[in-house]
Amino acid sequence: MQIKSSRRSNRERSDTTRAAILDAAHGLFVERGYAETSTPDIVTAAGMTRGALYHHFEDKRALFRAVAEREASAVAAKIEEATLEELTPREALIIGARAFFDAMAEPGRIRILLLDGPAVLGTRTMAAIDGTNAQRTLEDGLAEAMAPRIYDQAALTATATLLSAAFDRAALEIAEGAPTELYIEAISRLIDGLISA
Structure with missing residues (x-):
């Protein structure tokens, strides 16, 4: 015992x-x-x-990766927490977008995930980290919002990757002082275009 x-x-x-x-x-x-x-x-x-x-x-790089993974997981958790209630798929995507921007406003998150992360770990590793976190929630949301259309998984992943890049760029702009609402509206238009296409 x-x-x-x-x-x-x-x-x-x-x-x-x-x-x-x-x-x-x-x-x-x-x-x-x-x-x-x-x-x-x-x-x-x-x-x-x-x-x-x-x-x-193993080394400083492995430690940085663990820090980046923890930050990416925290972002995904904020998105999932914000979209727990009963929402339409479109509402979940828009509210998830706002939650993403709010989560990325946490001090240092932009630097770790969007600036140093790709430079230190490479874009493929950062994409893999994102793929199990925020992009996964985005992909799930897009699949639900685009249902009942049958959507090829590779095409869905590519669409989520492109939209994720738009989210990242918007987060960088917001961090530099751009109004969050401007980017919420822009992302909403992108999402509406994808849903109705």
């Missing part, structure tokens, strides 16, 4: 250490960017040893 308790305790300690490293890295990646953040800076900020960092992450 005590062995199980000890194992659980070790697992909890490991999870706590990993979370502390991720939190410290996130803060520094947001503040300084990937290139200007060193692993000694991260372990100092986390109050950990370099050994602890390398026990959990």
Whole structure:
């Protein structure tokens, strides 16, 4: 019985250490960017040893990927949370768009997911991360909104990819001071065009 308790305790300690490293890295990646953040800076900020960092992450790039995955997951969770109630497929897409823009307004998210992410991890890796998070919710929403038409999966994915790129560009513009409502209206017109096509 005590062995199980000890194992659980070790697992909890490991999870706590990993979370502390991720939190410290996130803060520094947001503040300084990937290139200007060193692993000694991260372990100092986390109050950990370099050994602890390398026990959990192969290198700085792997740590950055884990930070990006956590941020992408948080964005998808905000979209899903905003669209839980009974909505028409169109309403869910528009409300999901607003939730995406709100989630991307979180300090540092643009830098991690849209600026440093593609530069550090490459566009294919970032697309894969997005594909299991926000783009997945977008693809599901488009499929529902375009039903009952039979839609080829490859074409649906390509459409979601293009629309996702529009969302990302709009998030960048909003971060630079453009009015969110302007982009909600523009995205709504795009979605309406896709639904009625």
